[in-house]
Amino acid sequence: EPEVTQTPSHQVTQMGQEVILRCVPISNHLYFYWYRQILGQKVEFLVSFYNNEISEKSEIFDDQFSVERPDGSNFTLKIRSTKLEDSAMYFCASTFGASNEKLFFGSGTQLSVL
Amino acid sequence: RKEVEQDPGPFNVPEGATVAFNCTYSNSASQSFFWYRQDCRKEPKLLMSVYSSGNEDGRFTAQLNRASQYISLLIRDSKLSDSATYLCVVNREYSGGGADGLTFGKGTHLIIQP
Numbered sequence: 001e002p003e004v005t006q007t008p009s010h011q012v013t014q015m016g017q018e019v020i021l022r023c024v025p026i027s028n029h030l031y032f033y034w035y036r037q038i039l040g041q042k043v044e045f046l047v048s049f050y051n052n053e054i055s056e057k058s059e060i061f062d063d064q065f066s067v068e069r070p071d072g073s074n075f076t077l078k079i080r081s082t083k084l085e086d087s088a089m090y091f092c093a094s095t096f097g098a099s100n101e102k103l104f105f106g107s108g109t110q111l112s113v114l
Numbered sequence: 115r116k117e118v119e120q121d122p123g124p125f126n127v128p129e130g131a132t133v134a135f136n137c138t139y140s141n142s143a144s145q146s147f148f149w150y151r152q153d154c155r156k157e158p159k160l161l162m163s164v165y166s167s168g169n170e171d172g173r174f175t176a177q178l179n180r181a182s183q184y185i186s187l188l189i190r191d192s193k194l195s196d197s198a199t200y201l202c203v204v205n206r207e208y209s210g211g212g213a214d215g216l217t218f219g220k221g222t223h224l225i226i227q228p
Contacts, residue, residue: 047215
């Protein structure tokens with residue numbers, strides 16, 4: 001079965017540093033997402049991306065966050081200056097259609113900000 | 115009122131028992147409803163979509179009550195492998211031309227005991 005792949009699986013960084021989380025969505029999918037889950041909390045929507053632009057973003061997705069699809073396969077999330085509270089599991093997801101009927105999640109990147 | 119509310123549990127049930135979870139949502143504009151399953155420190159995986167007429171997939175039955183803004187999941191003949199956190203997920207009305215993020219509940223933790 002095709003899958004969404006994310007790298008790295010774990011990322012440790014110092015507060016104030018920039019991090020880039022990488023995702024390779026399923027190849028024929030058109031809609032891409034980032035979600036995050038702080039330990040013990042619910043999964044939270046960050047941003048959706050379609051047709052090379054942001055479709056929607058949550059209030060969590062402030063100016064410190066950006067997304068990019070630099071080529072035909074990668075989808076990245078950049079955090080410019082990490083804060084302690086950015087520590088979380090970050091999940092990339094993709095789907096072919098916009099209805100979210102079949103949303104596939106990657107296995108996540110655990111980000112630890114020290 | 116929280117957007118998607120679930121009893122966090124844990125629900126401890128013996129193998130073979132029937133267990134039911136409930137979920138309420140606050141946004142009456144929600145159009146799509148799902149149950150996801152999340153194993154510890156793993157990504158959410160779609161268990162089933164929830165349709166207005168109710169739907170069944172093997173041992174799993176989902177029901178939707180739009181008037182009461184209430185969703186349920188029933189698991190019959192529970193197995194040890196059903197132990198996981200079950201996430202109630204809703205999607206707002208799709209406005210077209212983009213992709214809306216899903217709203218997750220915090221999840222109900224299920225433990226099946228031998």
